[in-house]
Amino acid sequence: MDEALAFDEVASGVFRGRTHAGYANFIGPYGGVTAAQVLQAAMLHPERLGDPVAFTVNYAAALADGEFEVQARPARTNRSTQHWMIELLQDGQTMVTATLLTAARRETWSSHEVRMPQVPPPQDVSHPAVRPRSVEWIHRYDMRFIEGVIPGRWEGQLHPDSLTRLWVRDEPARSLDFASLTSMCDIFFPRIWLRRATQTPLGTVTMTVYFHADADLLRATGDDWLFGQVRGQGFRNGFFDHSGHVWSRSGELLATTHQLMYFKE
């Protein structure tokens, strides 16, 4: 992850990065690492104010392996919040668009409404018997599924729901930051594969992450396990979405996340 997040500032607010072979997916890189790279470019911007609070990334085209440029622009800077517009380009073509809100956070009344379910601790959960098709990026995460692994047999069995619960951490272990948390928000396999047990071609078109954790809470979380839960919502005419939550091992809500995927048929 540290290698993937290395950038050169080639002009004011323009950062050159590159795809990383360790995060290769079927075609191009794992979307989570691309999201992390787009976020990181804004984090590196000298005018950046505060921590990420809300981030939306839109995948406009499949990245080619190699170099890219990220242009991050603070469209609006207020006293304690800042709104960013970001584009990732290859050969002058927009491949990713994004918006980011950063803010200087203050301590206030806090009381989460969604709660982490009671689950066995990660050391008591074995790796899934069935691993997803071998792509490189899944080896960058240690995943321990409690329920909702992708199907072992692709024989078109239909399921009414697609709940997944898993423990996850970076492999190798690495202290959590906003970029790596963003990447982990994309860890959930496509819900439609769980619903249909059919490997229809698909891809994420947009993902939003709301960070309930600030930098202090991420530091306190360190390289410990995170717990993720996700469930599908609407599936209709080429697109479906899911809603997910990511907690620290101790049950602190770190992020909520939603994404929309296209699928072929």
Added chain:
Amino acid sequence: MDEALAFDEVASGVFRGRTHAGYANFIGPYGGVTAAQVLQAAMLHPERLGDPVAFTVNYAAALADGEFEVQARPARTNRSTQHWMIELLQDGQTMVTATLLTAARRETWSSHEVRMPQVPPPQDVSHPAVRPRSVEWIHRYDMRFIEGVIPGRWEGQLHPDSLTRLWVRDEPARSLDFASLTSMCDIFFPRIWLRRATQTPLGTVTMTVYFHADADLLRATGDDWLFGQVRGQGFRNGFFDHSGHVWSRSGELLATTHQLMYFKE
């Protein structure tokens, strides 16, 4: 709503609109109508391809009453999808940023995972005994609350959850389109008011809408009642989010929506 959605194209891809007194909120306009206006500018753009599928709008500053310009730019046009970056400006200052995905949708396997709950029909639900503080925009909607009205007494009672279920439609009645559906996705009162029964100052900073309905389904829905359900998620250090769903009266999922609000203390 039709008046609020009237624009003049003042340059290629630049549309001049204005706030509408009928949608006034405490300060500036109701955020839902601003979201609808930002979406509508892209809908009017001569290069627009297909229907909205995913829309994220970020409120960067409070709009002043009066005119504004919306600049909509197709950052990437593919064969069947298009990615937009949009800004709303007043006096040359960015007030709103947004990204939009539009797509030419095709019929595919469809089967929603979230289902509309069993609730009494709208004609059997009376108006709430307690109306929220009188601001103009709430008179643009007929709202029938099944549960989760904002508190009748603001005496700091704490509640563990903030579920709201309501029937809603435009007032006056109006055939549904993507802009008005977007506006209705912002109909839900701030979840923190239900959790705390305290009127802390607050505002929406970002909202995302995933459209599961295409134009045909919106046309079939017409001016009938919609059913909305929403629940809070994380509440911590100045920000909280909610996750919501909007169905047609017959139980078709039209949109899923998420938003993040800031709050003061």
